[in-house]
Amino acid sequence: MKKWIMTFSVLCFVMLMGMGTAQAQKVVKWGALIDLSGPTSDWGKQQAAGQIDAARWINDTGGINGKEFKLIVMDDAYGIDKAMGYYKTLKDVEQVPGLYIQSTGTALSLKELVTRDKMPMFGASFTSKLMDPSKTPYNFIVTTTYEDMSRIALKWIKDNWKDKSRKPKVVHIYPDNPYGRAHLKPAKMYAEEIGIETGPDQIVHWPTADAKSQMITMKEYNPDFAFITSTAMNAAVILKDAKEVGVKTQFVVNIRSLDENLPLLAGKAADGVYGVTTVVPYGAKEVAFMKTMMDYHEKFRKAEKPTLVYCEGWANILVISEVLKGADKKGDLSSTAVKAEFENLKDFDLKGIVPPITITAKDHAPATKAKMYQIKDGKLVPVSDWIDIGRDPKYFGI
Amino acid sequence: MPSGLFHENYSNDERIFQTLWVKGWLWVFILFLFFGFPFIVSDLNKILRFNVLHTAILTGIFVIGAHGINILTGYTGQISLGHGAFMAVGAYTSAILMTKAGFPFILSLPCAGLLTAAVGMVFGVPSLRLRGLYLCIATLAAQFIIEFTIRRWTGLTGGTQGMFVPYAAIGGFIFDNDKKFYYLVMVLAIATTAFTKNLFRTKPGRAFIAVRDRYFAAELIGVNLFKYRILSFGISSFLAGIAGALWAHYISLIIYEQFTIHLSIKYLAIVIIGGLGSVLGGIFGSIFYVGLEQLLEVMSKELSASFPLLITYFVSIKEIMFGLIIILFLIFEPDGLAARWRTVKAYWKLWPFSY
Numbered sequence: 001m002k003k004w005i006m007t008f009s010v011l012c013f014v015m016l017m018g019m020g021t022a023q024a025q026k027v028v029k030w031g032a033l034i035d036l037s038g039p040t041s042d043w044g045k046q047q048a049a050g051q052i053d054a055a056r057w058i059n060d061t062g063g064i065n066g067k068e069f070k071l072i073v074m075d076d077a078y079g080i081d082k083a084m085g086y087y088k089t090l091k092d093v094e095q096v097p098g099l100y101i102q103s104t105g106t107a108l109s110l111k112e113l114v115t116r117d118k119m120p121m122f123g124a125s126f127t128s129k130l131m132d133p134s135k136t137p138y139n140f141i142v143t144t145t146y147e148d149m150s151r152i153a154l155k156w157i158k159d160n161w162k163d164k165s166r167k168p169k170v171v172h173i174y175p176d177n178p179y180g181r182a183h184l185k186p187a188k189m190y191a192e193e194i195g196i197e198t199g200p201d202q203i204v205h206w207p208t209a210d211a212k213s214q215m216i217t218m219k220e221y222n223p224d225f226a227f228i229t230s231t232a233m234n235a236a237v238i239l240k241d242a243k244e245v246g247v248k249t250q251f252v253v254n255i256r257s258l259d260e261n262l263p264l265l266a267g268k269a270a271d272g273v274y275g276v277t278t279v280v281p282y283g284a285k286e287v288a289f290m291k292t293m294m295d296y297h298e299k300f301r302k303a304e305k306p307t308l309v310y311c312e313g314w315a316n317i318l319v320i321s322e323v324l325k326g327a328d329k330k331g332d333l334s335s336t337a338v339k340a341e342f343e344n345l346k347d348f349d350l351k352g353i354v355p356p357i358t359i360t361a362k363d364h365a366p367a368t369k370a371k372m373y374q375i376k377d378g379k380l381v382p383v384s385d386w387i388d389i390g391r392d393p394k395y396f397g398i
Numbered sequence: 399m400p401s402g403l404f405h406e407n408y409s410n411d412e413r414i415f416q417t418l419w420v421k422g423w424l425w426v427f428i429l430f431l432f433f434g435f436p437f438i439v440s441d442l443n444k445i446l447r448f449n450v451l452h453t454a455i456l457t458g459i460f461v462i463g464a465h466g467i468n469i470l471t472g473y474t475g476q477i478s479l480g481h482g483a484f485m486a487v488g489a490y491t492s493a494i495l496m497t498k499a500g501f502p503f504i505l506s507l508p509c510a511g512l513l514t515a516a517v518g519m520v521f522g523v524p525s526l527r528l529r530g531l532y533l534c535i536a537t538l539a540a541q542f543i544i545e546f547t548i549r550r551w552t553g554l555t556g557g558t559q560g561m562f563v564p565y566a567a568i569g570g571f572i573f574d575n576d577k578k579f580y581y582l583v584m585v586l587a588i589a590t591t592a593f594t595k596n597l598f599r600t601k602p603g604r605a606f607i608a609v610r611d612r613y614f615a616a617e618l619i620g621v622n623l624f625k626y627r628i629l630s631f632g633i634s635s636f637l638a639g640i641a642g643a644l645w646a647h648y649i650s651l652i653i654y655e656q657f658t659i660h661l662s663i664k665y666l667a668i669v670i671i672g673g674l675g676s677v678l679g680g681i682f683g684s685i686f687y688v689g690l691e692q693l694l695e696v697m698s699k700e701l702s703a704s705f706p707l708l709i710t711y712f713v714s715i716k717e718i719m720f721g722l723i724i725i726l727f728l729i730f731e732p733d734g735l736a737a738r739w740r741t742v743k744a745y746w747k748l749w750p751f752s753y
Contacts, residue, residue: 036713045710052706071706074699075713080560081656084649085456085692088449088576089699105560109651112562176549177558177655300707 028064028324028333031072031090031099033106038078039207042233043256043309044102047124048073050313051100053296057314058321065328069321072096078103083110091119097327097338098122100316104179107139114138120339122320124312126255127182131365132397133343140342142316143278143354144367146254147395150183150227151190152370152387153252153276157225158194171199171218171249173238174229175206183229183254186395199223208234211241219247228253232307236265243269252276255370259307263378270375274383278354278370279308279315281380289351308380315353322348355386363391412599431584436577448696451576457688458583459644460668464680465594466637467665472674473598474630475610476525476533480518480540481638482661486548486654488514488639489646490555493563498554503566503647510643511636517544518635525627529613541659548654560653563646579648586644590637595677597633606630610675671727673734682735694719 032051035044055071063069072094076083083106090096098120101107107125114121115138122140123130128147130139144152154170161168170191174180184201191198199221202214208230215238218226226242226249228235235257242251251273253262258275260282266273280287283294293314297306326341327333343361350356357366368391372384405411415421435454442450467481492510495501501509521540525533548555555561566573566582573579597603605626608616617623646652664687672683698716702709731738 036710037717048709052709055706070703072699072703073706073709074695075716079655080651080653081649085449085452086695088452089447089696092449092451093443093447105653105655109560109653113650178560181558 026067027070028067028328029070029072029094029096030320030324031074031086031094031096032101033074033076033083033086033090033099034102035078036073036075038076040078040102040231042261043231043259044075044078046259046307046309047102047313047316049297049301049304049306050310051317052313053293053300053310054314054317054321056300057292057296058317064321064324067328069324071317076103076106078105080106080109087113091117097324097333097335098320100320101125104182105177108178111136111139117335118339119335120342122316122342124316125179125182127179128186128365128395128397129182131363133361133364135397136364138339140359140364141366142312142319142350142357144370144389145365146179146183146229147186147398148365148368148389149255149276149278149370150187150229151395152389153227153254153274153372154187154191154194154196155389156276156372156384156387157252158196167195167197168225169197169199169221169223171202171221171223171226172229173202173204173211173214173218173226175208175234176203179256180229186398187227190395202226204230204234204238206230206234208237211238212245214238215242215245215247218242218249219245223249225250225252228257230254230257232257232259232262233265236262236270239266239269239273250274255279258373258380259309260305260380261307263375271377273375275373275375275380276370277308277373278367279312280353281308281373282306282311287352289353311353315350318350318353319345319348319357363396365391365396414595428588431588432581436580446696447700448692451580453688453692455576455580455583455648457684458580458587459641459648460665460684460688461587461681462590462644463638463641463665464668464672464684465590465677466634466641468669468672468674468677468680469594469597469606469637470630470634471666472669472676472679473603473610474606474627475613476522476627476630477530477666478537478631478634479534479659479662479666480521480537480544481634481665482657482659482663483541483544484514484518484635484638485642485645485661486544486652486657487517487635488642489563489652489657490548490561490642491639492643493561493646493652494554496564497561502568504568507566507640507643511639514639514642515632515636518638519628519632522628522631522635525631526624538659541662545654545658548657555654558654560651563650563652565650566644566647573647583644583648586640590640591677591681594680602626602629667724669734671724671734673736676734676736678739679734679736682739686735690720690723 034048035041036048051071055069058069074086076086087110090099100122102124104125104127107123111130120138126141126146128145130136131145157168172184188198202218204211204214228238228251235253239251253273253275255277258277263270284290323338323341327337343359345357345359347356347358355367355369359366369386369388371382371386373380374383403416439451463485470476470478488510491513492506495506495509521537524536528536549557573582605621608621609623609626613623668683668687669680671686673679694716698712701712
């Protein structure tokens, strides 16, 4: 028995190693560190699904100039020490020319390292703190930054404010981590500039189990709007608790909290909640490319319920494959060549999933637009057109 | 010429190297660590498909920390759930001293150890009155208090943003890549191991063991319980601080998330798997734990690359496997890897003529 187990496990291991090494030479690799088992895994699983299906679509439609596109996804569980090890594995063992990183904490901590290693980092952490090429020349993202999106939400609040006798009051709700705090400074600066009163911040940790005490404190201040920076899973708890303690405030959620799961998780409490995002909801008819995405989803993961995060995964791979194609055409798939290709993207059309992007060597922020949505009967309904906040040097890189 | 190993006097019995062979093999092993291993890592990377050097450095750091908790838990019998936080104290002390006070690394490293020792001794004071699970809860308080302080003292520690740590440097020599850092960690890990091994041949070390085995009897024969318990906390935390400082300079960014209760439990798991109250246990436990983590990760990575649609399942399987292996391990080898090592050694010593 013992011998049998030993033999079997050794065989398994050898086979595994064999699979890893016995690949064709014509492979273009890309790494991805995504949270599949940590506090943001609900989001990460959708993202990974989108990226994996998109990678399959890339290979089905000709690959990277005929070469196979190989996406290596690793689970960092939103932890920095794990991510650090995987980063080293991807860089030294797999020798990828760049990688995708989900966690803001990891992205912020690896920023010095990727600069040192000259490793392009494409991320889900849409913070403008990583968009200044003079400080972080190797960081790129797919769409408008958190900071800009929070300002877009504030602009929308101000533009739709009817009561001229007083300023609208806004409170920020966020978890106490780099992601949660990223937008605070520019959002407060902007609020002051356009005449919005900012109330005391409410810190709600994630994974969130209870937010009643914060909601009761917030009720005392009684803001007109509350801007939630979290994830759908955690935002749902906040919304439900707010309803329970009788908060009258209108909630606005950020891009990471707004997806099709929010009304499912929060139920009635999510009705009428606004959100700011740039990603098209899954199944939106006005986007022609949606049919391809839906076909792939139907084919490979029928049992899962897709959200707009799945679409974002596709958008990410569209950008990455475009960049790799460009670098491959020039015959140089080194990490520095890939970086140069990122900075070459000009009005690159992402098939309507997110707005077209432009990245230059001076400014890595790819877009400055976003849309406001509202949850009506469990569906995401757009309530505004694209709002463009523009490239204001005052808010650049803070 | 004696036909076996006979202890004719005490000093003979207390020798670290019982035979010349053991000493010889140890030297071969150390020479391999310094002059063999670093030169074959790129080949090992290709075969094993994970970053071997990174794993070795992490193992080295964990060996230092594991010796620390082994002195406290394995040898003195005081359970601590604050070891992760003590590591944080060391990490932040070294980082802050270097960035804000301009200390050189050679000074900031021992300072990190000493400050952590001081903090550990303060949190060790309840050990006079509390023992067993109650002490465990008291040290748990250390974990949360330190973690909270780091998270909120933004001006000093960078709060939730964490802080960037400069490279370690001695004189003009900068440890700016993994290979250089590997040597630093190995030197310190070997020094720590020698220190721990020798500690239990001295008066304080013996007092620790007496306190663990029967504190009442120890007190009767003149062991000052309070003094030695606090001393044990001090030495244990000192090593945690050194491990923390090395961690900080290696990872180059420290943030409170790295030093949560999970790390404290991980340390306890390492020494329990390796073998409580055994110097070899700390080493084996670290190798096993860090190695297993990497191995399962590489398996899940390779399988996911071949079957991308099943990636979420592989991730879950990885976590289940990890728990399962550790549970099975504790069932079949409750005394830890060190005990298994002794059995294997005894078997081979007489092979093939054992009976």
